Amino acid sequence: MARTRTEILIAGGGIAGLTAALTFGRAGFRTVLVSPEPPVTEGAADRSDLRSTAFLRLAISLFERIGLWDDLATTATPLNMLRVVDTVGWPPAIRDSREFDAADLGQQSFGWNLMNWRVLQGLIRVLGGMENVELRFGTRFSAMVARDNEVIVRLSDGDSVVAKLLIGADGRGSAVREAAGIGVRTTHYGQKTLAFVVSHPKSHNNVSTEIYNEGGPFTLVPLPDVDGHPASAVVWMNPGSHAQELATMPAVEFEARMSERSCYMLGPLHLRSERRLWPIISQRAERLSARRVAIMAEAAHVIPPIGAQGLNTSLNDLILLRDEALKAGRDGLGGAAMLAAYDRCRSTDIRRRVAAIDLFNRVTRSPDPRMQMLRLTGMKTIHDIAGLRRAVMRAGMGAAGVSS
Numbered sequence: 001m002a003r004t005r006t007e008i009l010i011a012g013g014g015i016a017g018l019t020a021a022l023t024f025g026r027a028g029f030r031t032v033l034v035s036p037e038p039p040v041t042e043g044a045a046d047r048s049d050l051r052s053t054a055f056l057r058l059a060i061s062l063f064e065r066i067g068l069w070d071d072l073a074t075t076a077t078p079l080n081m082l083r084v085v086d087t088v089g090w091p092p093a094i095r096d097s098r099e100f101d102a103a104d105l106g107q108q109s110f111g112w113n114l115m116n117w118r119v120l121q122g123l124i125r126v127l128g129g130m131e132n133v134e135l136r137f138g139t140r141f142s143a144m145v146a147r148d149n150e151v152i153v154r155l156s157d158g159d160s161v162v163a164k165l166l167i168g169a170d171g172r173g174s175a176v177r178e179a180a181g182i183g184v185r186t187t188h189y190g191q192k193t194l195a196f197v198v199s200h201p202k203s204h205n206n207v208s209t210e211i212y213n214e215g216g217p218f219t220l221v222p223l224p225d226v227d228g229h230p231a232s233a234v235v236w237m238n239p240g241s242h243a244q245e246l247a248t249m250p251a252v253e254f255e256a257r258m259s260e261r262s263c264y265m266l267g268p269l270h271l272r273s274e275r276r277l278w279p280i281i282s283q284r285a286e287r288l289s290a291r292r293v294a295i296m297a298e299a300a301h302v303i304p305p306i307g308a309q310g311l312n313t314s315l316n317d318l319i320l321l322r323d324e325a326l327k328a329g330r331d332g333l334g335g336a337a338m339l340a341a342y343d344r345c346r347s348t349d350i351r352r353r354v355a356a357i358d359l360f361n362r363v364t365r366s367p368d369p370r371m372q373m374l375r376l377t378g379m380k381t382i383h384d385i386a387g388l389r390r391a392v393m394r395a396g397m398g399a400a401g402v403s404s
């Protein structure tokens with residue numbers, strides 16, 4: 001049984017964990033990452049993550065800083081505008097719509113959209129050139145003993161790693177969080193979302209479109225063309241049983257249903273990928289740290305996929321954690337002062353974002369006509385009062401006090 005010494009051990013090889021490995025590697029820390037499986041880095045592969053992520057400006061600056069953006073930029077699509085459409089009934093009837101333009105904040109775009117498998121591909125490629133980062137796939141975090149000046153971690157293959165800091169980026173069911181004795185509050189909505197890729201005859205013009213109706217939003221996020229046709233990633237939220245039915249219905253029937261749900265805004269939609277189902281929950285850890293341990297990303301918070309908040313919030317965790325590690329230096333890395341500062345700086349922003357999206361989800365998915373009226377009035381009020389519109393757009397774009 002081998003024992004390795006390192007400065008930072010990261011559990012979790014999703015986008016958050018791999019980006020953390022690259023960020024800490026670039027910051028000069030010796031880093032080991034463990035994860036049960038290597039990431040799937042091809043779109044057509046069996047277990048490929050068919051979600052896309054709208055990376056907002058702070059995330060893009062982080063990618064630039066860690067040398068990842070050059071690899072990703074060629075397949076990223078800019079998001080210059082967000083169109084919000086309010087509909088009721090079936091077939092959905094449009095009541096009203098509003099457009100939120102990045103130019104209103106003096107920006108050309110809110111961010112860039114990328115397929116998740118493509119981001120994983122870029123991360124693996126760039127991490128391959130890092131001498132101070134070791135990726136160990138095929139093993140997982142199993143148990144730990146935290147001491148005053150180090151943490152000893154046992155892996156599932158029997159090896160152990162001794163580190164100054166253990167970072168739990170091991171997803172919503174985090175074993176690191178549990179071993180550290182950190183509790184979570186979870187809300188189950190009984191909703192599921194479908195994620196898939198479509199092509200359509202009309203151009204998306206780099207506009208992301210969110211179409212609200214009971215059950216949750218139907219969101220079209222711009223992608224590069226597929227076989228010469230304009231394309232978008234779709235996130236379609238529904239009550240669980242309905243989502244299940246949509247996921248398994250014949251493709252032709254599904255295409256008719258989703259085109260109707262999209263109000264044909266981009267013309268008839270043509271399915272270009274498998275349909276993947278994701279359960280929707282809201283979850284927040286009671287703390288972000290324990291002795292020699294920091295948790296981040298979905299190990300710390302899960303947010304319904306509305307307004308591109310999930311992974312962007314996770315990257316804000318990472319930026320703060322890196323800054324605190326650099327401030328603490330090698331001697332203070334993983335120490336109580338560094339971890340308390342991380343907890344203090346991130347907790348409020350995370351609490352607010354989880355609460356805001358939870359409330360938004362409850363109001364927007366409701367079949368109650370009074371809630372549907374509130375949804376419509378809310379959309380118009382937020383948009384039509386210029387100061388409020390800009391404040392909400394700014395809040396959605398990033399966390400106060402975080403800069404890449």
Ligand SMILES: Cc1cc2nc3c(=O)[nH]c(=O)nc-3n(C[C@H](O)[C@H](O)[C@H](O)COP(=O)(O)OP(=O)(O)OC[C@H]3O[C@@H](n4cnc5c(N)ncnc54)[C@H](O)[C@@H]3O)c2cc1C
Pocket residue numbers: 011012013014015016017034035036037051052053054055139140141142169170171172175176193194195235278296297298299305307308309310311312313314
């Ligand atoms: C449909 C959909 C659309 C979304 N769109 C957006 C968007 O536009 N913008 C946005 O910001 N966010 C978005 N999100 C949220 C975003 O996708 C997630 O926040 C993100 O993918 C989670 O990444 P993660 O690395 O935290 O977790 P995961 O991807 O779950 O990674 C966790 C990793 O830890 C590994 N692991 C598990 N157990 C262990 C262990 N014991 N030891 C070591 N490793 C372990 C797992 O194998 C996995 O590799 C969306 C979510 C959904 C569902």
